[in-house]
Amino acid sequence: MDTVVSLSSDTETRPTAGMRAAMSAAEVGDEQKGQDPTVARLQERVADLLGKDAALWLPTGTMCNLVAVKTHTRPGDALVAEAMAHVIRAESGGAALASGVMVQGIHTERGVFAPADLEAAMDRVVAVPVPYGQPVGLVCVEQTHNFGGGAVWTREELGAVAACARSRGVPLHMDGARLMNASVASGVAAAAFAAEVDSLWIDFTKGLGAPIGAVLAGPRDFIAAARRYKQLFGGAMRQAGVAAAGCLYALDHHVDRLAEDHEHARLLARGLAAIDGIEVRNAAPETNMIFFDVSGLGLSNREFVDRLAAAGVRVSGAGGQIRAVTHLDVSRQGVERALGAIGEIASAACG
Secondary structure: OOOOEEOOOHHHOOOOHHHHHHHHOOOOOOHHHOOOHHHHHHHHHHHHHHOOOEEEEEOOHHHHHHHHHHHHOOOOOEEEEEOOOHHHHOOOOHHHHHHOOEEEEEOOOOOOOOHHHHHHHHHHHOOOOOOOOOOEEEEEEEOOEOOOOOEOOOHHHHHHHHHHHHHOOOOEEEEEOOHHHHHHHHOOOHHHHHOOOOEEEEEOOOOOOOOOOEEEEEOHHHHHHHHHHHHHOOOOOOOOHHHHHHHHHHHHHOOOOHHHHHHHHHHHHHHHHOOOOOEEOOOOOOOOEEEEEOHHHOOOHHHHHHHHHHOOEEOEEEOOEEEEEOOOOOOHHHHHHHHHHHHHHHHHHHO
């Protein structure tokens, strides 16, 4: 049994023995020169999985967003996204620094906005008469939405926002870091979600459990333009097939099992809701994230996180709440151990 139950993020997954073996055996070449056959296979497979013309390997999901925003926009454009989207709150201002875009956030409860919200946001930045406003260069959605509690955009919700963006001539980009979680949870194929957007990417280092890699997909001319920015931002690599092999292994072995993470999240949420002094924000988690409040215990988030860490369970403070994320390195026994430790802290705090 692991000495620590790590619920702070699904980025803490470790490659399995099978994945390590696949990576060790990978056929490799110079990725920067387009000569790595394993990277080429991964790009082709992701393009096919998402129903897009082409795809581009990148080392991280943040770089996927950085490259996509740069490819879609011009300096001075506005980028519209949910106010707590990763591209706004967790990328060190990369969109502004690298692309010179102004960000317009849409405030929501669960990270999913409606066409009316998007229209209002675009109208706030496109002032009349010209030239006082900025053109909207890009709309971004996040699937699943992290700070929305791992919320899933339905295809209908996504399609309505896509139609709104198209009516204004604005491309729609999806931060699909946890797209496969959304697909497994909803039963909707990843390609069906992807059909609603102009570009998107999937991350392999979260629930899919690979140590490195994300893949950006879209029209062929978009990917050709994105390749230049990949080079510019330092994303080109040499024998990247070692890492790409882990991603291919994840597609073969770690997609369907995401349902297990979702079940563990529901188990954790039910257990937390039964503890006096804890309020669960998303009592019926849609995927693998639970957000909860511990102020009823008379503890600050930092005090709670530190006490729980001392008991061998890691969670994170996020957005004024506590976040717990299930993944392939957290078993049912790990969830039960975490609930036991939390219960003991709650009893001591309220006793």
